[in-house]
Amino acid sequence: MSFSIVVDHVSFAWPDGTMVLDGLDAAFPAGRTGLIGANGSGKSTLLRIIAGELTPGSGSVSVTGEVGYLPQNVPLAGSRTVSDLLEISGKRAALHAVENGDVAEEHFTAIGDDWDVEERARAELDRLGLGHVGLDRTVATLSGGEAVMVALAAQLLKRPAVLLLDEPTNNLDLDARRRLHAAVSAYPGVLVMVSHDRALLGLVDQIAELRDAAVRLHGGNLSDYERQVAAEQEVAERTVRTAEGEVRRQRRELIEARTKLDRRGRNARKAFENKKVPKIVAGGLKMKAQVSAGKHRALHEERLAEARNRLTEAELAVRDDAEIRVELPGTAVPAGRTLLALPLDRADRADRADRPDRPDRPDRPERPGRPDGAPGRDGLKALDRLVVRGPERIALLGPNGSGKTTLLRRIVEHGAHVPVGYLPQRLDVLDDALSVVDNVRAVAPAASVNDVRARLARFLFRGSRADQPVGTLSGGERFRAALAALLSADPPPQLLLLDEPTNNLDLSSVRQLSQALAAYRGALVVASHDVPFLETLGITRWLRQDRDEGLAES
Incomplete structure (x- = not known):
C-alpha cells in the first residue's frame, strides 16, 4: 500500500509543557480516511501539523502534493469578506482593473490563467447551497454553518491533492450536511477527516483511530470499524475470563502444593520424635523435604506469575475508555410554571x-x-x-x-x-488565559478548590489537566470545560x-x-x-x- 501522508516519530507539546503527541508514527493511504479518537487525544493537533500550521518538537511529516486544510473553527470576526475567505480577492481586483482598462502587467500576473475565477467561485458556492451569499459580503454577517461552507468552497476551488477537514459538519443544517457529504464523495484527491458525524464517517474507505498515542488503520467505514472492534473486544473479554480462571487455578495449586509439603514436613518430624527412624536418616529426610518444597514452591509461584502476566496483557486489550459523568443540577421546576x-x-x-x-x-x-x-x-x-x-x-x-x-x-x-445557563455555539464563555479550574471558580466563587476539582474530574479534567490554560484545549475539551462551568454556576x-x-x-x-x-x-x-x-x-x-x-x- 502506498501512503500519501507519512508521520514519522512526531512529538508536540504546548508552550506550557503539556504533551499532546509523543513519538507518533502514522501513515494515511489514498482515498477517504476518517480520523477518530477521544476528545483531547490530539486529532486536531495532528491535522494542524500535517497542514503545516504547527511545527512538531521532533519528528517529521511528508505529504505527496499540495495540502488544503479546513479548521474546526472558522474565524468570523473582523472585516474580511467572503472573497477574502475564498482567497480570490487579489485576482478579482486585478480582473476588475483590467475590465476598467488598466493593462498593467502585474494584473495579468495576478490573474494568470484564472480569468473565470468569479464564475467558478459563484458556481462552487451555489453547489454548496450558498447561492444567496455574495462575494463582497462580510464574513462576520455569516452564520457559523455558512462560514464553514464558504471555507470548504475555498479549499475546493484550490483543488489540493490532500484535503484535511476538522469537524466539517459542525453547525451545518441537514441540507448543508448533505451537500458536504456529496462533495466529500466526489472529491478526487486524498481526504483525511476528523468527525463525529456518523453519516460522514459512513462514506470513508478506512478509519484511522488515534488511541494510546498510536494510530491504527481499520479498513472500511465507521460501521465496519465498530463491528471489528466489537469482535476484538469479545475475544479480549473472553481471553480475560480465561486468564482469570488460570490465575485462580494456579493460586489454588500453589496453596495445595504448600499444604502437601507442610504435611510431609510434619510427618518427618513425628517419625523422628517417635524414634521410628534414626536421627541421621531423619535429617536426610528433612533436608530432602526442604529441597523438594523449595522446588515445588518456586515452580508454582513461577506458574502463578506467568498466569498473572497473561491476565495483565489480556486486560490491556480490553478498552476502558474514560467517559464524562455529567451531573446536572437537581433543580426541579414545577410543571406549568x-x-x-x-x-x-x-x-x-x-x-x-x-x-x-x-x-x-x-x-x-x-x-x-x-x-x-x-x-x-x-x-x-x-x-x-x-x-x-x-x-x-x-x-x-x-x-x-x-x-x-x-x-x-x-x-x-x-x-x-x-x-439561565447558556452554552453558545462558539464556546466563547471561557477566558483562554485562565486555567480550567480558575474558569469554573469564576462562576462558583463559594466552592472550594477541592470541590471544583472533584466536579472537573467528572468531566475528565484530573490532576494537572485541570490546570491547563483553556486556550490550549481541543474543541471537545473546551466543550467539557464550558459545560462544567455552566453546570457549576451559583x-x-x-x-x-x-x-x-x-x-x-x-x-x-x-x-x-x-x-x-x-x-x-x-x-x-x-x-x-x-x-x-x-x-x-x-x-x-x-x-x-x-x-x-x-x-x-x-
Missing part, C-alpha cells in the same frame, strides 16, 4: 398556513406522535411571543443563518424568571439554552450528554441540527426558525 415570556418582533414571527405549496425543509424531523409521520408545512403555527414553562424540552430547528443563535441570545438578554440554572451542543464531541461524550440531559428536571431549549441527538432528549415542543418567516411551532 412560566419561566420565560419573550415578545417576538416581525423578523421572529412566521405564518406558513397560507403557503402550503412551499417544499419541506430537509432538516425538519418528523414530529413525534403524528400517526402519518409526515410533518407538512400547513400545520405550523406562527408565534408572536415565545413562552417557556417548566419543565418543557424545546427543540429549535432551522437552516443556517435563520437566526437560531440570535434568538437564544435574545432569551439571555431578555431575562427569564429563573437562573445559582445553578433552571433553564438551559444549548446552541449546537454536540459539536466537537466524540461519540462517547454525545451519548453521555444525551443521557444527562434526558434526566435534567429543569427546562431546556436546544438549537441543533443533530436530529438523532434531539430524539434522545424527550422533546415536548418543536420550534422552527426560518430566514424570512420567523419562528413557528408545529
Whole structure:
C-alpha cells in the first residue's frame, strides 16, 4: 500500500509543557480516511501539523502534493469578506482593473490563467447551497454553518491533492450536511477527516483511530470499524475470563502444593520424635523435604506469575475508555410554571398556513406522535411571543443563518424568571488565559478548590489537566470545560439554552450528554441540527426558525 501522508516519530507539546503527541508514527493511504479518537487525544493537533500550521518538537511529516486544510473553527470576526475567505480577492481586483482598462502587467500576473475565477467561485458556492451569499459580503454577517461552507468552497476551488477537514459538519443544517457529504464523495484527491458525524464517517474507505498515542488503520467505514472492534473486544473479554480462571487455578495449586509439603514436613518430624527412624536418616529426610518444597514452591509461584502476566496483557486489550459523568443540577421546576415570556418582533414571527405549496425543509424531523409521520408545512403555527414553562424540552430547528443563535441570545438578554445557563455555539464563555479550574471558580466563587476539582474530574479534567490554560484545549475539551462551568454556576440554572451542543464531541461524550440531559428536571431549549441527538432528549415542543418567516411551532 502506498501512503500519501507519512508521520514519522512526531512529538508536540504546548508552550506550557503539556504533551499532546509523543513519538507518533502514522501513515494515511489514498482515498477517504476518517480520523477518530477521544476528545483531547490530539486529532486536531495532528491535522494542524500535517497542514503545516504547527511545527512538531521532533519528528517529521511528508505529504505527496499540495495540502488544503479546513479548521474546526472558522474565524468570523473582523472585516474580511467572503472573497477574502475564498482567497480570490487579489485576482478579482486585478480582473476588475483590467475590465476598467488598466493593462498593467502585474494584473495579468495576478490573474494568470484564472480569468473565470468569479464564475467558478459563484458556481462552487451555489453547489454548496450558498447561492444567496455574495462575494463582497462580510464574513462576520455569516452564520457559523455558512462560514464553514464558504471555507470548504475555498479549499475546493484550490483543488489540493490532500484535503484535511476538522469537524466539517459542525453547525451545518441537514441540507448543508448533505451537500458536504456529496462533495466529500466526489472529491478526487486524498481526504483525511476528523468527525463525529456518523453519516460522514459512513462514506470513508478506512478509519484511522488515534488511541494510546498510536494510530491504527481499520479498513472500511465507521460501521465496519465498530463491528471489528466489537469482535476484538469479545475475544479480549473472553481471553480475560480465561486468564482469570488460570490465575485462580494456579493460586489454588500453589496453596495445595504448600499444604502437601507442610504435611510431609510434619510427618518427618513425628517419625523422628517417635524414634521410628534414626536421627541421621531423619535429617536426610528433612533436608530432602526442604529441597523438594523449595522446588515445588518456586515452580508454582513461577506458574502463578506467568498466569498473572497473561491476565495483565489480556486486560490491556480490553478498552476502558474514560467517559464524562455529567451531573446536572437537581433543580426541579414545577410543571406549568412560566419561566420565560419573550415578545417576538416581525423578523421572529412566521405564518406558513397560507403557503402550503412551499417544499419541506430537509432538516425538519418528523414530529413525534403524528400517526402519518409526515410533518407538512400547513400545520405550523406562527408565534408572536415565545413562552417557556417548566419543565418543557424545546427543540429549535432551522437552516443556517435563520437566526437560531440570535434568538437564544435574545432569551439571555431578555431575562427569564429563573437562573439561565447558556452554552453558545462558539464556546466563547471561557477566558483562554485562565486555567480550567480558575474558569469554573469564576462562576462558583463559594466552592472550594477541592470541590471544583472533584466536579472537573467528572468531566475528565484530573490532576494537572485541570490546570491547563483553556486556550490550549481541543474543541471537545473546551466543550467539557464550558459545560462544567455552566453546570457549576451559583445559582445553578433552571433553564438551559444549548446552541449546537454536540459539536466537537466524540461519540462517547454525545451519548453521555444525551443521557444527562434526558434526566435534567429543569427546562431546556436546544438549537441543533443533530436530529438523532434531539430524539434522545424527550422533546415536548418543536420550534422552527426560518430566514424570512420567523419562528413557528408545529
